[in-house]
Amino acid sequence: MTVDLRVDPYPWYAELRSKEGISRHEQLGWLIAKYDDVRQVMADHNTFSSAIFEGFSSELGLNNQLSSMDPPRHTQLRSLAQHAFTPKAVAALEPRIRTMARDLVDEAIRKGSFDFVDDIAIPLPVNVIAEMLGVSEVDRLRFKHWSNTIVAASLRLLHGNPEELPEHIAAIREMKQYFLERSMERKQNPKEDLISRLAIAEIEGNRLSDLEIVEFCVLLMVAGNETTTNLLGNAVRTFLEFPDQWRLLCEKKELIPLMLD
Numbered sequence: 682m683t684v685d686l687r688v689d690p691y692p693w694y695a696e697l698r699s700k701e702g703i704s705r706h707e708q709l710g711w712l713i714a715k716y717d718d719v720r721q722v723m724a725d726h727n728t729f730s731s732a733i734f735e736g737f738s739s740e741l742g743l744n745n746q747l748s749s750m751d752p753p754r755h756t757q758l759r760s761l762a763q764h765a766f767t768p769k770a771v772a773a774l775e776p777r778i779r780t781m782a783r784d785l786v787d788e789a790i791r792k793g794s795f796d797f798v799d800d801i802a803i804p805l806p807v808n809v810i811a812e813m814l815g816v817s818e819v820d821r822l823r824f825k826h827w828s829n830t831i832v833a834a835s836l837r838l839l840h841g842n843p844e845e846l847p848e849h850i851a852a853i854r855e856m857k858q859y860f861l862e863r864s865m866e867r868k869q870n871p872k873e874d875l876i877s878r879l880a881i882a883e884i885e886g887n888r889l890s891d892l893e894i895v896e897f898c899v900l901l902m903v904a905g906n907e908t909t910t911n912l913l914g915n916a917v918r919t920f921l922e923f924p925d926q927w928r929l930l931c932e933k934k935e936l937i938p939l940m941l942d
């Protein structure tokens with residue numbers, strides 16, 4: 682996707698929706714814009730296989746990613762993490778996430794001036810996901826670096842621009858090694874966290890392979906970072922552009938869930 686499209690994708694989305702059926706983009710793959718088409722594609726993993734990204738992921742040394750799998754293995758692995766992300770489970774995290782957000786805001790205020798993206802939108806998702814996985818506080822800065830590196834490497838490959846990849850692959854190797862060591866520890870001494878759950882889980886009597894555990898952790902760490910940082914940053918930017926909407930939300934807090942939809 683070009684930068685222009687990222688800044689304002691809506692005319693392009695409207696054009697896609699105005700066309701019948703689905704189409705294919707040279708770089709982005711299938712373009713599916715309408716609800717009924719999405720339902721059809723989601724139900725047909727033979728024609729629309731997620732394993733189409735296997736080559737892409739394996740160049741990064743990520744060969745066992747949930748997001749590049751089809752059923753039945755995808756369904757089995759996904760069910761292991763699913764319960765951690767149900768609406769009820771996520772709602773239960775709210776008090777802790779509020780505390781983390783307040784701590785970051787307090788720290789930003791203490792500094793006198795701050796950058797919303799660097800000081801809040803970046804660290805908040807890292808802290809939340811790291812805590813869910815069971816990554817200690819001292820290791821979290823390394824995680825943001827690894828996570829950024831993986832996203833940057835994926836974009837380079839997607840745009841057919843693979844220079845500097847060895848550096849990225851080294852970072853991915855470090856992250857995998859980190860999770861391998863943690864998963865070995867948790868097999869011996871399980872705790873109440875997602876790494877432990879994956880390390881001791883059994884599917885039809887079989888444990889996950891070390892690689893499956895490690896790459897699941899990498900995916901969780903990366904998937905929630907860039908996405909949530911962008912969501913938070915774009916939300917604040919949008920409120921600055923439309924201050925009347927901000928005032929409306931402040932007056933009617935019951936509208937907040939609608940804003941998130």
Ligand code: HEM
Binds near residue numbers: 747902904906908909
């Ligand atoms: C605004 C925030 C987010 C957005 C916009 C977003 C978007 C997406 C999209 C579009 C996919 C599908 C990718 C594909 O099939 O190729 C996906 C998959 C996934 N996301 Fe997110 N995501 C967000 C937050 C998160 C968070 C917080 C987590 C958890 C830590 C997460 C974990 C995952 C996982 C595990 C998958 C793979 C699911 C599967 O293959 O079954 N995401 N996300």
